Amino acid sequence: MLDVNPVIRKAPPVWSVGALCHAIADALDARFNPVRVAGEVSGFVRAASGHCYFSLKDDSGQIRCAMFKRAAGGLDFAPRDGQRVEVSGRLGVYQPRGELQLVVESMARAGEGTLFEQFLQLKAKLEAQGLFDAAHKRPMPRQVRGIGLVTSLGAAALHDVVTALQRRAPHIPVVLAPASVQGAGAAAEVCQALQQLYAMAVAEPNPDPAGAVPIDVILLVRGGGAMEDLWAFNDETLARTVFDSPVPVVAGIGHETDFTIADFVADLRAPTPTAAAELCAPARQEALDAAAWLQDRMQTAAYRALDRRAQALDLATSHLGRPSAAVARMQLALASLGQRLGQALPPRLQVPQVALDRLQTALGVAARRGLQAQAHRLQALELRLGLLDPHLVLARGFAWLTDEQGRALTHAAQLHVDQRVEATLADGRVALRVESLLSN
Numbered sequence: 001m002l003d004v005n006p007v008i009r010k011a012p013p014v015w016s017v018g019a020l021c022h023a024i025a026d027a028l029d030a031r032f033n034p035v036r037v038a039g040e041v042s043g044f045v046r047a048a049s050g051h052c053y054f055s056l057k058d059d060s061g062q063i064r065c066a067m068f069k070r071a072a073g074g075l076d077f078a079p080r081d082g083q084r085v086e087v088s089g090r091l092g093v094y095q096p097r098g099e100l101q102l103v104v105e106s107m108a109r110a111g112e113g114t115l116f117e118q119f120l121q122l123k124a125k126l127e128a129q130g131l132f133d134a135a136h137k138r139p140m141p142r143q144v145r146g147i148g149l150v151t152s153l154g155a156a157a158l159h160d161v162v163t164a165l166q167r168r169a170p171h172i173p174v175v176l177a178p179a180s181v182q183g184a185g186a187a188a189e190v191c192q193a194l195q196q197l198y199a200m201a202v203a204e205p206n207p208d209p210a211g212a213v214p215i216d217v218i219l220l221v222r223g224g225g226a227m228e229d230l231w232a233f234n235d236e237t238l239a240r241t242v243f244d245s246p247v248p249v250v251a252g253i254g255h256e257t258d259f260t261i262a263d264f265v266a267d268l269r270a271p272t273p274t275a276a277a278e279l280c281a282p283a284r285q286e287a288l289d290a291a292a293w294l295q296d297r298m299q300t301a302a303y304r305a306l307d308r309r310a311q312a313l314d315l316a317t318s319h320l321g322r323p324s325a326a327v328a329r330m331q332l333a334l335a336s337l338g339q340r341l342g343q344a345l346p347p348r349l350q351v352p353q354v355a356l357d358r359l360q361t362a363l364g365v366a367a368r369r370g371l372q373a374q375a376h377r378l379q380a381l382e383l384r385l386g387l388l389d390p391h392l393v394l395a396r397g398f399a400w401l402t403d404e405q406g407r408a409l410t411h412a413a414q415l416h417v418d419q420r421v422e423a424t425l426a427d428g429r430v431a432l433r434v435e436s437l438l439s440n
Helices: 017-031 114-128 156-168 186-202 236-243 261-265 273-280 284-320 323-387 390-395
Strands: 035-046 052-058 061-067 084-094 099-109 147-151 174-178 217-222 249-253 400-402 420-424 429-433
Touching: 017 084, 035 061, 061 084, 114 236, 114 261, 147 156, 147 186, 156 174, 156 217, 156 273, 174 186, 186 217, 186 236, 217 273, 236 261, 249 261, 249 273
Parallel strands: 061 099, 147 174, 147 217, 217 249
Antiparallel strands: 035 052, 035 084, 052 061, 084 099, 400 420, 420 429
């Protein structure tokens, strides 16, 4: 007999998103943690808080990692993109975004990484061939007539460079040769763009204002990124193309801490694209100030030359004209000079007069202070001398004893019975005779 009753299946429970993320995190913790992972660092960023964020990757995958400030403080090296490391930590789920995350508790070097090893090998090769030698570096031209620019049309570096050039030197024309700055074919496109600018740089100057712009310097720029994002600028063909440039090349690739092979080959390396633009374009105001200074000097020299010629003409005229007219002109000139002298001398004499007044005032103050100090000293000496007056001692009841020869008697041993002595008191002298000597 067939059972025709339908099978009733129980529906799965409905999870909230937070509860599901929490359950996944518990499952990962129970299944894997603690875990050790080896891979290559990519997109390493150290936040202002001290926390570090990056990815670990290999040929088959990658995982987001976070290393908090306390663990990052124990690092004995500075991690960088492309470096191979081994980390220990705990897998979990970052619930606000529902992303798998490895919280790193420790990190150790495990080799430099494939990309970085290739970078070091190419750098050593080109350095041995002299592509980095300072002797090949060309100085920046003093007056730039035109600037060549190689970057991507969609790059933020293009906006930064154009803004800096418009602010500092809007009169200098800029020729943009666009090229991809990231990806498999980026290096070849950059080389092609550079060759286009090289052709313009070596072309004969065109007197026509609407003709080709003479290129005196080339900017090769790109914004920051991970090592693989900047890898196009570590290409050997690109390095040799930069080396063969007929004009100075300024590289502004990535941030200040980013270095590529193109940076080493270029004539000048700037920490950022904006800094590269500022290095090749002097500030407009500086040029205007220099032009104004030169104009002032030329105008002064012209006035002096005209004045000398006018004086020579006046002298020649005086020899040809009537003496009275010459005398009148000389009187006018003398009056003018006297007026100028009268206007010039008071300001010149005013400064010494002010200084003399100050010295006179200071001398009077110093003299008064000196006299007061001497008077105080004299009063102190007079007081001390008065305190030494013997009459003050006699006024307190003491007497001054002398023998018949006027010698002072200060000890009992100097006296004997029936000896005549004289006692000087505060208001007179008294004759005395020793009747007896008393022992102490």
